[in-house]
Amino acid sequence: MKNFIYLLSFLIFTSCYYKEEHEERIFSTSKTVSIKGDNPIYATKNFDDTNWNTKKIEGNGDEIFWSRKKIEITQQIQNHKVTGILVFAFGAYTIYWDGVLIGKNGNPGFESSAKKTGSFMETYVIPTHLLEKGQHSLALKRSKIFGKDDERDVDIYIGDYKRLVKQPLLNAVLINILTGAFLVTAIYYFLLYINDRKKYELLLFSIASLLFFLLSIMEYLKFYMPIHYSHFYLRLQVIGVLVLLISFLVPYYFSIQFPFKKRNLFMWIYIVLLLGVFIYFTGEYDLTALLLGQMMWFSSTIIIIYAIYKKQKTAIVILIGLLLSFIVFKTSIYDISLFVSFGILLFCMFYILSDKLKDKRLAFEQSIAQSTRLKYELLKKKIQPHFLMNTLTSLIDWVEEAPEKGVEFIEALAEEFDLLNQVENEKLISISQEIKLCKSHINIMKYRKEIDYIWKDEGINESENQRIPPAVIHTLLENGITHCLPLDNNIMQFKLSVKSSVKELNYTFITFGKVRSKTKKNTGGTGFKYIKARLKESYGNQWEFTSNEIENGWKNRITIYK
């Protein structure tokens, strides 16, 4: 897995070195000048526009206004090359190159009555005979009824036409491959989450993937879908919100996977800062995205470094990923940095997720193995030679010496085996069932040890959900019989008290007898291990078990927290 990550990071990283075939800039341009009113002469190449306004002009309804731009072609262009001009302009316009109409974007002067057609970004072919080295003019007959306050200057780029049209699409295709992967990931992990609602991190990861998907789509949408100038800012706003959500989600995800103290405080402060930046820099879209991205990176790095300090698994890999994304971020242009660094982040998230899922799976498998082992231990209690052979030896003796008692003994033995068969597959049984098991064990031991065992219990309530893992009290009973001697009158008494409240369930089991060999502490050995393993299996860490000597006996206490 690690090797795979390194390989993939390397591949992602190397993609940053992919350089586009560089095209030399072949033009220079002046500021845009504008004037209200309409006159066909404004289109002509040598029209004197020196008294035109260099400030932006606000259109008024369907009112026509003109904008002109002086352009100098600085290099002789080869004849066979089709050259194009990429125009960023708000509004509907017809466009003239040296007085020749080269294109139309929307319907200037009729915007209010026509559909929203045209795009804020369009490419036109410049006639080859009008491309000689030297001065040229660009004139736009425009109208603009939407977006009064936020006009951008008319911006142009001149270059190989095929390249102008194809290159963005090619980029979009490549990005969409990544985008598709984001979408599939989002759907897949969402389905996983649907099937296992407890795994909150699956949902987070799915949402993050979805956000990355939407962000990529929105970022590259302009290259293959004409976006009317009135929607230009809408797209940027959507991107802004997506970046905001991602900037929150990524560190939040890391904080969930690598929890730390005061996480909530940390996240709340972070949210306030994010929103602060988002609101303060409203309108400066790329800057906002950049700042939010850096905040996300910074906060994630803090979380990860703390996780490394806490020796959390996989954190070091994530740090490498973060550093890598930072390098990419710093060394490449905005569009690439955004996706490659986000891609790396998503991959980091994915790596943690897969690692944690693996851990969970292992833990699950272990718990199954543990359950099987406990079941086996429960059964072994009755077939382990010490119990079985001693019982059989006593049994032979009873049969030989007092056959009737021998039969009773066999019946007691049968009962215990029967009870054990009933509970062998259960993880939890009712306390009354457990008591039956204990009583039948006492019955057997009575014949073996020839001691008067007395059983008492209190607080048993069938209507309440008093449950316990099988053979837990039984194990304590066995310990009591093994480690205690009867009192002077050959009597040994056991008492089980059950107390249940809203918060906890309490079992107290006391053996009244003389504790054998006081020098040796009763560590309990395998018996206690069995009890603890059983409690852990059913209650996780929500239990407590104590066992200690008291005057005239031994006291065990099991508390289960609800």
Add this chain to the structure above:
Amino acid sequence: MRILIIEDETRIAKRIERMTKEFFLNTLESLTCVHALDDGIEYLKNNKLDLVLLDLNLNGESGFDVLEKSVSEAFHTIIISANKHEALTAFEYGVLDFVPKPFNKTRLEQAFNRIVKKEEVTTENLQFLAVKKRSGIQLIDIKEVLYIKGAGVYTEIYLRNGQKELHDKSLEKLSQLLPQTFERIHKSYLVKITEIKEIIVQTGSKYSIELKNSEILPVGRTKYKTLKEKLV
């Protein structure tokens, strides 16, 4: 016969007691039954015994500590235990017999007969001889033993490294326990056959053997024949 039973199961202890009484009848000098290891160890300290019947798993504790102590003593030890898989280890330590539970009268009497009829144990399992030292019980690997010399009620074990250890068991009892590689060559000597270099015949039908380490040991007149057969 002075016998101690160490058994925590009352019913079984009674059974052993009853069968022991029935077997030894009036040869029985004393028969004591204890239910716990500590009591057993205490009794061993203060009383002279001929036989201990020991359960290896008492009240959840392993009886091997007692076993080590028990086998180093002058008396024989018979194990009566539910854990058959411990039999081999018990024999390695040097018990006379291992009676698995559940047992019947015949099996227990078979074990008793080994003492009474001085039957040799036909197992080859003995691995160690437990000797009492000031620091506690020490287990001596029988591979290290060259020969054993009887010295009254106890024995001297001569080792490959030239050292000598004392054992509380008589030569009689040890010869019952030791594998057949050990041969009684004299009323006071048990020798490992593989250590014998040659038999020396001296004038006046006096026999002796030379060990590989050049030590000379006497051979009893009556033992010469069987020894010669075994060596050829």
